[in-house]
Amino acid sequence: MTTDHTPMWKNLGLDIEAHDALLSVLGQAYGDIYLAQENRPEGMGYFDFVMSEVHGQRIQELVDAQAAGRKVIGCYCVFVPEEISLAAEAIQVGLCSGADFAMDEVEKYLPRNTCALIKSSLGFKLAKVCPYLECSDLVVGENTCDGKKKAYENLGTLADNLYVMDLPQVKSDEGRALLKAEFIRYKEAVEALTGNTIDVAALKKGIAIVNNKRKAMARLAALRHNPVLPISGLDALIANQVFFYDDPVRFTDAVNALCDELETRIAEKTTVVADGTPRILVSGCPMAVPNWKLPAVIETSGAVIVAEESCVGERGCRNLTDDSADDLDGLMDALVDRYLAIDCAIFTPNTERSGHIKELAEKSKADGVIQYTLNFCQPYAMEAIPLEKELEETGLPTLRIETDYSQEDMGQLKTRVEAFVELLK
Ligand code: BJ8
Numbered sequence: 001m002t003t004d005h006t007p008m009w010k011n012l013g014l015d016i017e018a019h020d021a022l023l024s025v026l027g028q029a030y031g032d033i034y035l036a037q038e039n040r041p042e043g044m045g046y047f048d049f050v051m052s053e054v055h056g057q058r059i060q061e062l063v064d065a066q067a068a069g070r071k072v073i074g075c076y077c078v079f080v081p082e083e084i085s086l087a088a089e090a091i092q093v094g095l096c097s098g099a100d101f102a103m104d105e106v107e108k109y110l111p112r113n114t115c116a117l118i119k120s121s122l123g124f125k126l127a128k129v130c131p132y133l134e135c136s137d138l139v140v141g142e143n144t145c146d147g148k149k150k151a152y153e154n155l156g157t158l159a160d161n162l163y164v165m166d167l168p169q170v171k172s173d174e175g176r177a178l179l180k181a182e183f184i185r186y187k188e189a190v191e192a193l194t195g196n197t198i199d200v201a202a203l204k205k206g207i208a209i210v211n212n213k214r215k216a217m218a219r220l221a222a223l224r225h226n227p228v229l230p231i232s233g234l235d236a237l238i239a240n241q242v243f244f245y246d247d248p249v250r251f252t253d254a255v256n257a258l259c260d261e262l263e264t265r266i267a268e269k270t271t272v273v274a275d276g277t278p279r280i281l282v283s284g285c286p287m288a289v290p291n292w293k294l295p296a297v298i299e300t301s302g303a304v305i306v307a308e309e310s311c312v313g314e315r316g317c318r319n320l321t322d323d324s325a326d327d328l329d330g331l332m333d334a335l336v337d338r339y340l341a342i343d344c345a346i347f348t349p350n351t352e353r354s355g356h357i358k359e360l361a362e363k364s365k366a367d368g369v370i371q372y373t374l375n376f377c378q379p380y381a382m383e384a385i386p387l388e389k390e391l392e393e394t395g396l397p398t399l400r401i402e403t404d405y406s407q408e409d410m411g412q413l414k415t416r417v418e419a420f421v422e423l424l425k
Helices: 006-011 015-037 044-050 058-066 082-086 116-127 130-136 146-158 174-193 199-223 233-242 246-267 293-299 330-340 352-362 378-393 411-422
Strands: 072-075 092-095 138-142 162-165 279-284 304-309 368-374 398-403
Touching: 006 015, 006 162, 006 368, 006 411, 015 138, 015 293, 044 233, 044 246, 058 092, 058 130, 072 130, 082 092, 082 174, 116 146, 116 233, 116 378, 138 146, 138 174, 146 162, 146 352, 162 174, 174 330, 199 233, 199 246, 233 246, 233 293, 233 304, 233 352, 246 279, 279 352, 279 378, 293 304, 293 378, 293 398, 352 378, 368 378, 368 411, 398 411
Parallel strands: 072 092, 072 138, 138 162, 279 304, 279 368, 368 398
Antiparallel strands: none
16 A cells, blocks of 8 residues: 655645656656666666655655654765764755756746756755755755855755855865865764764764765676676666665665675676677766656667766765774864765866776776766866867767756757767677
8 A cells, every 4th residue: 555645745845736746757757767678687676666755755764763853964965974964863865956847936046057957956945846855954055066056045045954065176285174174064063953972983883884885886886897787777877866865774785685686697697788789888967866868868779878977876986984093083084085086077177087987987898988968067068078088089989968857859869879879889
């Protein structure tokens, strides 16, 4: 029997009619894109269930946890350290921003030529359709690109629980000091929110939980490097997206169980693609739920995605935090080191990123790279041009795609991707 979550959504202040419309589009798209795939690993059943209950059972868990005294922290960027949130017994969730919603309203606040991810984050707030956002005790924005920075000024007028984290733009000694100061300020804010003091044992526990989650994702990523490909890129993407919403320990167990099955599939040579299917590395802007547009186009055009150089993927999961220090300052330093290694395009210079893409392309045996940039995203669009040159000099064919969340360019997108896939064959 399915539970009617409407009373809970009403309590959270959601616009029930608009929310119903969103869920029905989401459910339809998930069925068409995900459930229509053939020969999926059984372990994907867990992720299908999580997605079917993403606004239902998971939100009920968060509301129940709040009733038991825990706090929920929503965030937009992989720079917000979940280790610190967990150390104070808070629950951290991602705020997705992967679909257009209430665009007419959004454009009363933001210029039309703003990236879809930013517009979506404001649209979900204005339309009152995101239960994660509405149930968050604290919403953390971060000063990354200029668009996000300025959009948070608007979000701050709509939400009284917005906390803005400043981030460095340069990985200098001064940049590192800024990040450390901001992580300390965040720790203090989370302690004040929860009433829990973070000590060494609590922070070590938070680090261990997140390290285990990242290790499981690294295991999944490595299995996709095998010539016998046991899982589609779309299915791996959903695991990368659920990473941001699910209970971290349960999620880690589910990913490890999926990986056990994928190892068996590889041993038995059970693959999701025919021999010779071109292998694609997708690189660039994050793909938040339910942004499945480009991956679906790629995987219905005769190619398969074997890796994501993205914050919803390798960039967000790469690197563990060293938990060997036995004082708080040492652990905070270790967190700063781990997060400062993220090669987001908002940094200048951002030289490590091209090396990471080449290394990932080699490990995943990619035949080509598709650089994915959201329209009007200057940091990733600017990096795409020199990256294309550099990758092609190493013999890696590259396609640059700029798009948004609308369906208007689907025909053109499909034509360009199909031509690229033909080239790789
Ligand atoms: S660490 S990638 S999650 S900032 S697409 S909003 S950059 S205009 S998302 Fe990101 Fe953190 Fe960096 Fe990762 Fe701006 Fe570009 Fe829009 Fe973007």
